[in-house]
Amino acid sequence: MNKDHIETDVILIGAGVMSATLGTMLKELAPEWNIKVFEKLDSAGKESSNEWNNAGTGHAALCELNYTKQQEDGSVDISKAVDINEKYRVSQQFWSYLAAKNVIDQPRNFITPLPHISFVRGERDIDFLSNRFEAMVKNPLFRGMEFTDQYDTLKEWMPLMMEERDPNQPVAATKVNAGTDVNFGELTRLLMNHLEQSDVDVQYQSEVYDVERQDDDSWEVKVKNFENGTIEHHKTKFVFVGSGGGSLHLLQKSRIPESRGIGGFPVSGLFLVCDQPDVVAGHGAKVYSKAPVGAPPMSVPHLDRRFIENKETLLFGPFAGFSPKFLKTGSNADLFTSVKKDNLVTMSASGLKNASLTKYLLQQLMLSKEQRMEELRQFVPQAKDEDWELVVAGQRVQIIKDTEEGKGTLRFGTEVVSSEDGTLAALLGASPGASTAVSIMLELMEKCFPDHIESWEDKIKEMVPSYGLSLSENPDLMKELEESTAKALGLDSQDSSGKLYSMQ
Numbered sequence: 001m002n003k004d005h006i007e008t009d010v011i012l013i014g015a016g017v018m019s020a021t022l023g024t025m026l027k028e029l030a031p032e033w034n035i036k037v038f039e040k041l042d043s044a045g046k047e048s049s050n051e052w053n054n055a056g057t058g059h060a061a062l063c064e065l066n067y068t069k070q071q072e073d074g075s076v077d078i079s080k081a082v083d084i085n086e087k088y089r090v091s092q093q094f095w096s097y098l099a100a101k102n103v104i105d106q107p108r109n110f111i112t113p114l115p116h117i118s119f120v121r122g123e124r125d126i127d128f129l130s131n132r133f134e135a136m137v138k139n140p141l142f143r144g145m146e147f148t149d150q151y152d153t154l155k156e157w158m159p160l161m162m163e164e165r166d167p168n169q170p171v172a173a174t175k176v177n178a179g180t181d182v183n184f185g186e187l188t189r190l191l192m193n194h195l196e197q198s199d200v201d202v203q204y205q206s207e208v209y210d211v212e213r214q215d216d217d218s219w220e221v222k223v224k225n226f227e228n229g230t231i232e233h234h235k236t237k238f239v240f241v242g243s244g245g246g247s248l249h250l251l252q253k254s255r256i257p258e259s260r261g262i263g264g265f266p267v268s269g270l271f272l273v274c275d276q277p278d279v280v281a282g283h284g285a286k287v288y289s290k291a292p293v294g295a296p297p298m299s300v301p302h303l304d305r306r307f308i309e310n311k312e313t314l315l316f317g318p319f320a321g322f323s324p325k326f327l328k329t330g331s332n333a334d335l336f337t338s339v340k341k342d343n344l345v346t347m348s349a350s351g352l353k354n355a356s357l358t359k360y361l362l363q364q365l366m367l368s369k370e371q372r373m374e375e376l377r378q379f380v381p382q383a384k385d386e387d388w389e390l391v392v393a394g395q396r397v398q399i400i401k402d403t404e405e406g407k408g409t410l411r412f413g414t415e416v417v418s419s420e421d422g423t424l425a426a427l428l429g430a431s432p433g434a435s436t437a438v439s440i441m442l443e444l445m446e447k448c449f450p451d452h453i454e455s456w457e458d459k460i461k462e463m464v465p466s467y468g469l470s471l472s473e474n475p476d477l478m479k480e481l482e483e484s485t486a487k488a489l490g491l492d493s494q495d496s497s498g499k500l501y502s503m504q
């Protein structure tokens with residue numbers, strides 16, 4: 001056992017997109033800081049950030065209907081959509097900065113332009129979509145959104161979904177051409193490689209099993225090094241727990257008061273995937289619809305063209321499922337061991353309150369392939385069993401805590417939990433996740449590095465020109481940045497008529 005403390009300024013636990021983003025930003029802001037990364041697996045981006053473990057949607061609230069709520073008077077509240085759209089634009093600005101610096105050499109290796117479509121069936125949902133469209137199209141962020149309930153136009157937008165569909169079925173859709181598909185796994189690997197080349201010590205096969213506050217307010221991070229079978233003790237001024245589903249256990253080990261009363265509930269995901277070129281060729285968009293009544297927001301069904309490993313595929317889902325593991329590579333004891341004295345009441349309250357969710361997850365878990373194909377046929381009426389294969393996606397750990405909505409509330413967003421003195425921060429939750437990583441890290445830095453943030457401001461504005469500003473309230477700046485980011489990321493090669501480059 002190596003008991004010598006190895007001292008460092010920053011330790012990032014986990015090599016997913018969140019640590020990769022924070023590490024890259026800190027390297028730009030404080031290049032002299034010493035940063036270390038510990039990852040229990042043998043390479044970066046293998047858990048939720050992996051391209052096969054998430055849907056790769058650049059969440060900009062262009063098509064996700066759960067980000068816009070219908071009010072009792074029929075009007076649609078778009079405030080959450082505005083917030084998420086602005087956050088995604090912040091990510092795109094930072095990626096453009098990295099592309100201009102050649103940190104990201106070929107942005108199109110991780111980001112692809114792809115129309116985002118919302119699709120609904122039935123008069124009630126068509127009314128909702130039409131009201132939502134009216135509310136959104138007025139906002140400069142959603143300029144260019146189109147609405148149609150005409151079969152011919154719908155056929156042009158999504159041929160595969162309209163083929164063999166009953167022409168009497170009332171359907172409608174909105175489309176925004178400026179959507180994206182993002183390979184978050186590739187992005188994570190690019191950023192982690194860059195960190196390694198910038199003198200950051202990225203240690204793989206190294207699992208952090210404890211974090212302990214020291215008398216001088218620094219942290220001791222205890223690591224099992226699987227490569228050489230040793231135990232290491234590292235000392236650091238700041239720890240980021242970016243361990244995805246593994247974050248809750250490490251946060252609990254830190255014993256910071258802010259960790260008390262928080263629990264987690266794991267939800268696994270499954271997708272149907274098709275790589276038959278003739279089927280794939282008929283669908284060039286991400287099409288999101290409405291979640292069935294009673295289903296949680298993460299189970300909104302969507303059919304996406306994906307760009308993975310130089311191959312174009314279609315992905316449909318997610319089907320929810322239940323596994324007690326908090327990581328895909330986690331343990332069946334994860335849920336059980338996350339229940340502590342301080343969150344027992346919250347977890348029990350949640351169990352009672354969310355009985356319908358548990359029932360829904362169990363029902364989803366028991367679906368046969370044929371039942372899943374039937375759900376797919378709501379999207380692709382002529383889908384053939386033999387063209388589609390079931391793949392297991394990543395684990396999401398939803399946050400459970402007591403809120404103004406009551407004890408044991410299940411939260412569907414992402415949250416940073418940090419110690420009062422800002423020396424430790426952990427990221428919990430799942431959605432909108434990777435797409436908003438840059439905004440999440442800016443908020444984290446404001447909380448955890450208050451003594452530095454003022455002196456970093458000019459550099460932050462170089463990395464994210466809209467920092468501190470609302471783009472919807474500054475439409476000229478928004479337009480300027482939209483054009484510059486599209487150019488820097490190679491997103492401007494899309495046909496302006498709205499047709500996809502791959503379907504022309």
Ligand SMILES: Cc1cc2nc3c(=O)[nH]c(=O)nc-3n(C[C@H](O)[C@H](O)[C@H](O)COP(=O)(O)OP(=O)(O)OC[C@H]3O[C@@H](n4cnc5c(N)ncnc54)[C@H](O)[C@@H]3O)c2cc1C
Nearest residue numbers: 014016017018040047048049055057208244246269433435
């Ligand atoms: C089914 C599904 C669909 C999704 N779809 C989208 C989408 O379309 N768009 C979007 O923006 N987001 C999406 N997300 C969310 C997104 O994937 C996550 O927000 C994001 O990947 C989280 O990144 P992370 O770095 O926090 O975690 P991860 O990528 O999970 O990385 C955590 C890392 O920490 C390591 N680790 C864990 N414990 C330890 C330990 N003790 N010591 C050392 N290392 C440890 C793990 O091995 C892992 O490599 C989706 C998620 C799921 C599950």
